[in-house]
Amino acid sequence: MGLAEIGTKLRAAEAAAGRAAGSVTLIAVSKVQPLERVVAVLEQGHRVFGENYVQEAAGKWPDLRAQFGKVELHMIGPLQTNKAKVAVDLFDAIHTVDRPSLAEKLARLAQERGRCPQLFVQVNTGEEPQKAGVLPAEVDAFLVTCRGMDLPIAGLMCIPPEGEDSTPHFAALAGMAARNGLAGLSMGMSGDFEAAVAAGATHVRVGSAIFGARSYA
Numbered sequence: 001m002g003l004a005e006i007g008t009k010l011r012a013a014e015a016a017a018g019r020a021a022g023s024v025t026l027i028a029v030s031k032v033q034p035l036e037r038v039v040a041v042l043e044q045g046h047r048v049f050g051e052n053y054v055q056e057a058a059g060k061w062p063d064l065r066a067q068f069g070k071v072e073l074h075m076i077g078p079l080q081t082n083k084a085k086v087a088v089d090l091f092d093a094i095h096t097v098d099r100p101s102l103a104e105k106l107a108r109l110a111q112e113r114g115r116c117p118q119l120f121v122q123v124n125t126g127e128e129p130q131k132a133g134v135l136p137a138e139v140d141a142f143l144v145t146c147r148g149m150d151l152p153i154a155g156l157m158c159i160p161p162e163g164e165d166s167t168p169h170f171a172a173l174a175g176m177a178a179r180n181g182l183a184g185l186s187m188g189m190s191g192d193f194e195a196a197v198a199a200g201a202t203h204v205r206v207g208s209a210i211f212g213a214r215s216y217a
């Protein structure tokens, strides 16, 4: 596929859902991709990227930003509390706020800096034991906790269970966001971003369909 084709499909999904063209942010997920593929997408003019690992992102993006100018960076992987400081200085958004200890750390860093990345709370909609995220039954209380710390929560994020239909998970996440007055919905990946847009996604996170398959070798 590639960036142009995904862009076309995204515009079509927006139109089909009655959403304005360009209203969904396309996050190009560049984790573990060879640098030349990332550069190729930058050269096509794309400026919104997602990364899963703080260390990998910190090793790559300062140089790329120096070369290509302003790039909006989204942290979409699990965030260890001891990497929160580096993450806050590197990323424009963090999609994986999932526990009080991390929220506290982010609140402290935000206070020191007088600014905070845009934040999303990750929800474990499939209630999978191995997966990060707040359980659906705990979302409302966790949001109250975050708001009590003055954290700017923009919305919710989910990764539906593999091999399952994503649609009910997207609908559930949209319901949780709506009842908590949150506008942001980070959901949808290479295989299901069109369904996510239909369900109200504001941010889709697309990796392999833009860059090609990841190799972890």
Ligand SMILES: *Cc1c(COP(=O)(O)O)cnc(C)c1O
Pocket: 029, 031, 052, 076, 077, 159, 189, 190, 191, 205, 206, 207, 208, 209
């Ligand atoms: C890797 C990753 C993606 C991108 O996955 P693709 O299937 O390659 O599009 C999206 N979201 C998260 C949280 C990821 O870890």
